[in-house]
Amino acid sequence: MIMFLIRRLCQALAVMFVISVIGFAIQGGLGDPVQQMLGPTASEAESTTLRHSLGLDQPLWAQYLHFAGNAVRLNFGNSYFFHEPALSVIARYLPATLELVAASALLTLVLSVPIGVFCAIRPRSWPSKALMGLSVLGISVPVFLSAMVLIQLFSIGVQVTLFPADTQWGNWLNQLLSIEGGMPAYGRGNPVHVWGVWYTNFASLQGLVYLLLPALSLAFVMLPLFVRLIHAEMLDVLESDYVKYAKARGLRPSRIYFLHALKNTLLPVVTLGGVQIGTLVAYTLLTETVFQWPGAGLMFLDAIERADMPLIVAYLMVIGLMFVVTNTLVDLVYRLLNPRVILTRSVA
Amino acid sequence: MALLEVEHLEVCFPSRDGEIRAVRDVSFTLERGERLGIVGESGAGKSVLAFSLLKLLSRPGRIVRGQVRFEGRELTPLSDRQLRRIRGNRVAMIFQDPLTTLNPVLTIGQQMIESLKAHRRIAARDARILALHKLRQLQVSSPEQRLEQYPHQLSGGLCQRVVIAIALLLDPDIIIADEPTTALDVTIQAEIIALLRQLCDKHNVGLIVISHDLGVIGQLTQRLLVMYAGRIVEQGPTREIINDAQHPYTQGLINALPQMTLPRQRLAQIPGNMPTLSRAPDGCAFHPRCRYGFTSSGQPRQDCRERVPGIIVSGDSQVACHWVQELIATAPVEEDMP
Incomplete structure (x- = not known):
């Protein structure tokens, strides 16, 4: 157990190192921060002074060493734009992103397990065929499209005028098919301030309403994938000897499906799920842009536009860290689900 | 009236190139306390026959003709819900590979107790006591500890003992054992065979053993069915058939x-292969x-x-x-x- 954690820590450090190098190496390609900060009218002398004060006149490797030395002390330097430590800028924006990710992960979980299980238990019924078909569509639709469709449907609304409005039935059908919209699709409303530092959308109804559309559109990234995975795994497990044996013992179907089969099905799902939480964070770039959700993704895009190097690198490091942490957590959860892992690891 | 009567049973698997008739016109009976063997090559339809008795066929297999009567009660028209009362309770099954039969993510205790609770109104504590009792009866060492263990922590032989213990847990009338010793090594095989024999005699349980191993069948059964391409080609007392097959x-x-008395000799083979069931010859x-x-x-x-x-x-x-x-x-x- 302890060996496992130590090994994980070493891997994490290696990953972080590679991320920081890559982050730093792309610096040259992002434009000149000095010019961005001073504007096109600045004189040569002004920019030279600023360049020197920011340390940008030194060779790249020296800049990296300087950076790495500070990074070890969790000092990623001041954001060029915000003029405050990059980490505290991220700390300000990250909660919004984390809430978005948590909400959509929750939605994915709550929806995909029942759908996947249902489709596996009743593979021939029309709803499960329809759901499996939709899931293929869902995998292929990019997040910005699903986000815009959601906005059109539930925020702007759809006025159907397909049927003749002068007849009663036409009017009724038009009304029935029209969607009023009105769901907020911009920003996160007025999040409630809790625990001194955290602004949350979870603590009020209004907050949840603001959260719903962005979370849903982000959930559409993973939902089809998970439905398909759970469906495929479940079909496999249902063919296994232990499920047949459970049937032969006369157990109730609910127990066979939701204990015997589902617990085995969840093993690969947890693995994928953990990896995908990282991906979900990455996808918030798109979702946050479409919904103007004031999170770290939006901040990161702005930082790229401003060539705000310390902020970019700090963001990459934080996201990298999140990947590593979630993957480690997944391994730990996996052990809870799968007793066989404990044995092999503790022997090793 | 026999305990189990099977009459003209036919099982079909619809497939793209026509129906596959895995079991054809099979009739036999099993008396209370009798030990019956079913022998044949792989693919002869032995396992399908065994699974069809309790309608446990995997899709798309189904019984198309014939009857299975248990204590005179016709089983084929029963719903899953009605059959559930019989499965595991009156008729128990033992599968081939004990390591894949038990669910890998549930403890032995959970799986034993759930079997009891599926058929009896019983408190968890009493179920546990009963489970321990059965494990002791099957000479499982340190049974308390086993209840907390997962299947992978037990050896194959021990797992099969657990499976037999589960089968006996509810005092069934019939145990259907599909290749119960095939996945075990030979010394364990002998132990399990002796155990099954002894327990069936003691509890007056009817046993149906499916095997391709005539050695196992010879030691364990009194009567024998020989299956070929879905049909019973010969049935009679086991000793009779082994001594003087017709x-x-x-x-x-x-x-x-293999003959122990004639070492270093090539084994006699039956030339050719069994036909695939979709293209059995006329x-x-x-x-x-x-x-x-x-x-x-x-x-x-x-x-x-x-x-x-x-x-x-x-x-x-x-x-x-x-x-x-x-x-x-x-x-x-x-x-x-x-």
Whole structure:
């Protein structure tokens, strides 16, 4: 157990190192921060002074060493734009992103397990065929499209005028098919301030309403994938000897499906799920842009536009860290689900 | 009335190239406390037959004809809900590989107790006591500890003991064991066989053992069915069949057993392979491989190619073979068969 954690820590450090190098190496390609900060009218002398004060006149490797030395002390330097430590800028924006990710992960979980299980238990019924078909569509639709469709449907609304409005039935059908919209699709409303530092959308109804559309559109990234995975795994497990044996013992179907089969099905799902939480964070770039959700993704895009190097690198490091942490957590959860892992690891 | 009566049972698997008839016109009975063996090559339909008795066939297999009566009660029209009361409770099953039979993510105790709770109103504590009792009866060492363990922490032999303990947990009338010793090594095999024999005798349980291993069947059963391509080709007392097989296929099977007295000799084989069930030949399914498919004058025997042989009684056994039928018809009764 302890060996496992130590090994994980070493891997994490290696990953972080590679991320920081890559982050730093792309610096040259992002434009000149000095010019961005001073504007096109600045004189040569002004920019030279600023360049020197920011340390940008030194060779790249020296800049990296300087950076790495500070990074070890969790000092990623001041954001060029915000003029405050990059980490505290991220700390300000990250909660919004984390809430978005948590909400959509929750939605994915709550929806995909029942759908996947249902489709596996009743593979021939029309709803499960329809759901499996939709899931293929869902995998292929990019997040910005699903986000815009959601906005059109539930925020702007759809006025159907397909049927003749002068007849009663036409009017009724038009009304029935029209969607009023009105769901907020911009920003996160007025999040409630809790625990001194955290602004949350979870603590009020209004907050949840603001959260719903962005979370849903982000959930559409993973939902089809998970439905398909759970469906495929479940079909496999249902063919296994232990499920047949459970049937032969006369157990109730609910127990066979939701204990015997589902617990085995969840093993690969947890693995994928953990990896995908990282991906979900990455996808918030798109979702946050479409919904103007004031999170770290939006901040990161702005930082790229401003060539705000310390902020970019700090963001990459934080996201990298999140990947590593979630993957480690997944391994730990996996052990809870799968007793066989404990044995092999503790022997090793 | 026999405990279990199977009459003209037919099981079909619809597939793209026509129906596959895995079990064809199978009839047999099992008495209370009797130990019955079903033997045959892989693909002869033994397991399908066993699973069809409790309607546990995997999709798309289904019973298309025939009856299965348990204590006189017809099982084939029953719903899953009604069958659930019988499965595991009155008729228990033991599967081939104990390591894949038990659910890998649930403890032995959970799986034993859930079996009890599925059929009895019983408190968890009492169920635990009963489970411990059964494990002790099966000579499982340190049973308290086993209840907390997962299947992968137990050896194959120990797992199979647990599976047998689960089968006996609810005092069933019949145990169906599908290749119960195939996945175990030989010393463990002998132990499990002895245990099954002893327990079935003690509790007066009817046992159906499915195996391709005549050694196992010989030690464990009193009566034997020989299956070939979905049909029963011979049935009778196990000792009778092993000592004096009538059907050419059964003879071939017994000749193929290694002989301890004749070491370093090639094993006798039955030439050819069993036909795939979707393309079983007309007439007797065994005729392309049969030594006796020719009349004394060397002509191919027409009957074998055209008609499915009926069942004829020969001594204590029943055989489905045109050749045997002809022998019995022509030979004087007193004379020994060639």
